[in-house]
Amino acid sequence: MRRIASLIIVFILTASCGSTTATTTSTTSTTATTTSTTSTTATITPTTTTTATTRTVAPATTTSVALSGAVSYSSREIGKLAGAVDLIQRDIADSYFYVVSRFGIIQRWRPDGTVLDTVLDISRATTSDGERGLLGLAFRKTNKKWEAFINFTDLSGDTIISRFDVTSDGKIVSSATPSGSEILKIAQPYSNHNGGAVVVGPDNMLYIGTGDGGSADDPERRALDKGQLLGKILRINPRNSGYDIPADNPFVDTPSARGEIWSIGLRNPWRFNFDVFGNIWIADVGQNKWEEVNVSPGTSKIPGGKGISFGWSAYEGSHTFNKDVDSPGAVSPVFEYEHKDGACSISGGAIGTNTTTSGRAGWYFFGDYCTGTMTAILTDGTSTVASEPVLTDLGNITAVRSTFNGMFVISLEGTVRRVISTRQSSSVESP
Ligand SMILES: [Ca+2]
Numbered sequence: 001m002r003r004i005a006s007l008i009i010v011f012i013l014t015a016s017c018g019s020t021t022a023t024t025t026s027t028t029s030t031t032a033t034t035t036s037t038t039s040t041t042a043t044i045t046p047t048t049t050t051t052a053t054t055r056t057v058a059p060a061t062t063t064s065v066a067l068s069g070a071v072s073y074s075s076r077e078i079g080k081l082a083g084a085v086d087l088i089q090r091d092i093a094d095s096y097f098y099v100v101s102r103f104g105i106i107q108r109w110r111p112d113g114t115v116l117d118t119v120l121d122i123s124r125a126t127t128s129d130g131e132r133g134l135l136g137l138a139f140r141k142t143n144k145k146w147e148a149f150i151n152f153t154d155l156s157g158d159t160i161i162s163r164f165d166v167t168s169d170g171k172i173v174s175s176a177t178p179s180g181s182e183i184l185k186i187a188q189p190y191s192n193h194n195g196g197a198v199v200v201g202p203d204n205m206l207y208i209g210t211g212d213g214g215s216a217d218d219p220e221r222r223a224l225d226k227g228q229l230l231g232k233i234l235r236i237n238p239r240n241s242g243y244d245i246p247a248d249n250p251f252v253d254t255p256s257a258r259g260e261i262w263s264i265g266l267r268n269p270w271r272f273n274f275d276v277f278g279n280i281w282i283a284d285v286g287q288n289k290w291e292e293v294n295v296s297p298g299t300s301k302i303p304g305g306k307g308i309s310f311g312w313s314a315y316e317g318s319h320t321f322n323k324d325v326d327s328p329g330a331v332s333p334v335f336e337y338e339h340k341d342g343a344c345s346i347s348g349g350a351i352g353t354n355t356t357t358s359g360r361a362g363w364y365f366f367g368d369y370c371t372g373t374m375t376a377i378l379t380d381g382t383s384t385v386a387s388e389p390v391l392t393d394l395g396n397i398t399a400v401r402s403t404f405n406g407m408f409v410i411s412l413e414g415t416v417r418r419v420i421s422t423r424q425s426s427s428v429e430s431p
Contacts, residue, residue, distance in 0.1 A: 070424040071359040073390045075409065075417040078113030081105070082414040083128065085196070089403035090139045090146070094170050097403060099416065102133030104152070106172065111406075113416065119172045120164075125179040126152045135196030135270075139166065140204060140238075148172050149206060149238065150180060151198040159186040159194055161208055163238055181241040184260075186229050190214030196270050201235070202278045202300040205246055207262065208234040209269035209282075217287065218313035221325050224265050226257035231312065233269060233282070233305055235262035250307030263296070265309035265327055267316075271348035271366075271399050280304030283348025283366050284333075290317030291346035292333035293364060295379055334379040335387070337368075344370035350402035352376070352421075357407050359423040365390060367397030367409055374400065374409055374419070391419065 079099070086100035096116060097109040104123030108116040126134050132153035140147050146166035154160050162180030165173040174180060183206075188194060190213055197209035212223040212231035223231025236243040251257035263280075272282040278298035282305070286292060298304030311330035313322045318332045337343060347367045352360040360376060367374040374390040374397065395411030400419075402408070407419040 069359065071357075071421040072424060074420045074422070075391050075394070076420065077415055077417050078408075079109055079115070079416050080414040081107055081416070083133065083412060084410045084414050084416060085133075085135060085398045085412070086137055087399070087401040087403070087408050087410055087416060088137055088139065090166075090170055091141070092404045096170060098137060098139075100134060100137050101414075102128050102135065102398075102412075104128065104134045106134075106137060106150075108170065109416075119170075120150075120174055122150075122152060122174075122179045125154065127155055127157065128153075131192045131194055132157065135194065136198040138198045138200045138206065140200045140206070142204065146170075147238075148180075149183065149198050149200075151196055151208065152179070153188070153194055154179075154185075158188050159210065160184070161198060161206075161238075163240070183238045183241065183243050184208070184234075184236065186210060188213060189220070189230075192268075195268060197272050199273055201274055201303045202276070203303055205235050206238050206243075207272075207274075207303075208236070209266070209272050210234060211268040211270075212266070212312065218267070218322065221313065221322065223267060223312045224309065224314060224325055224327050226251055226254060226261055226264060229258055229260060231264065231266050232261050233263040233266065233272065233280075234260040236260055248302075263305040263308045263310060265311045265314070265330055267312040270346075273349065273351075274298070274303055275351045276300075278303040281349055281351065281364055282310065283346045284310060284312065285345050286336075286339070287313075287316050287321065289339050290319060290336045291339070291343065291368070292317045293335040293346070293349070293366065293377065293379075294331060295334045295364075295381060296331060297381060332382075334382060335364075335377050335384040337375075342371045343368045343373075347397045347399050350400045350407055352407065353402070355405050356402045357419065357421040360421055365400045365407060365419070367394060367400050369396050369398065369412075372397055372411070 081099050081101050083102035085102050088098045099107045104126045106120040107118050134152040136151040138149045148164045148166050161184040163183050164180045192214040195209040195211040199207045201207050210230050210232050212218045222228045245259040251261050252259040266284050268285040269282050278300045280296050282294040284292050294310050296304035296308050309327045309330040314325045314327040317336040349366040352363045354361045363376045363378050365376045372394040373392045376390050377384045378386040395413045398412050399410045409417050
């Protein structure tokens with residue numbers, strides 16, 4: 001029974017992968033799985049070292065699911081921007097990539113990586129020491145009008161979310177206020193763990209990942225405190241300046257809770273995103289031992305993560321951490337990996353489609369900042385059913401990002417590489 005349920009979830013998550021074409025393809029491969037479960041495991045390595053210990057999640061089922069056979073990976077450098085931390089395609093009708101540098105610069109690149117122009121320069125308004133700087137960018141379209149949002153650290157070290165108008169041809173309008181109109185400011189008690197992601201959800205609301213404030217071990221236990229904005233995913237509806245709190249946010253009626261909060265219990269959700277079906281995928285950076293990937297199911301109307309606790313700092317990954325706080329019902333990660341062989345900090349993340357990563361629709365791709373390795377996992381929604389190494393020697397990986405037709409891995413040294421997957425022909429031929 002558990003097996004059937006898990007296959008169904010695999011199907012749902014696998015189908016959550018982008019275009020209609022990709023969805024159709026995954027349906028086919030998943031159907032094939034149910035009829036020939038053991039015949040084509042190929043080179044997929046079932047997760048052996050990262051089985052989540054139990055909390056609210058049943059033990060990982062060790063189903064050997066082979067969805068698409070083996071793939072091989074390669075990468076190709078397309079361009080460089082020092083301090084690169086993000087890459088976004090605004091719209092399928094706009095082929096340019098917006099590449100974000102922590103030093104306060106946003107460039108537009110043609111898809112071949114050549115620079116078209118610099119569309120934003122807030123280098124004088126931000127400080128980029130430590131984990132600070134210009135950290136994230138998102139675009140939103142409302143009634144045919146585009147706007148852009150950035151997440152950056154101001155000169156006092158506090159987090160600012162600001163807004164810009166965007167012209168129909170994709171230029172960010174910053175002449176009046178160079179760093180945009182302030183939407184939200186969050187005081188940062190320490191220099192590290194500033195979060196950094198700013199994401200427009202499938203419901204067209206703005207989601208913001210905030211770190212727990214920094215230092216180490218969540219010293220003021222902020223991450224599970226619903227009265228504080230730190231250590232959370234927030235959900236707001238920006239106005240031209242300032243914002244409204246959506247009436248359907250989970251804690252708007254909870255006394256002493258901040259209505260902006262969408263999810264709690266996060267340490268430093270540096271990169272998170274939604275797939276096209278509304279599931280949320282959060283790569284949360286760990287403390288001393290465990291890096292983690294979290295998934296929470298959702299829809300386009302009620303995206304994943306609503307009212308969910310992801311555990312920190314009662315838990316680091318699925319392991320008890322601060323014993324003086326608890327988070328009953330916290331969701332365990334679907335995947336975690338230990339700090340060994342130099343691994344230290346997860347940088348999420350993109351969900352593959354058959355357009356971006358052939359043969360790996362529905363898989364989640366991420367990197368580690370310290371080892372420079374990239375990994376792909378396939379989850380059934382509660383645990384990981386397959387994982388495989390993708391590429392190594394990628395530098396200090398800051399993000400893995402996807403556009404409408406490509407997947408990219410970005411390093412702090414500035415290198416942006418396109419990730420290429422190639423399906424292998426079947427290796428199960430008879431002699
Ligand atoms: Ca967690």
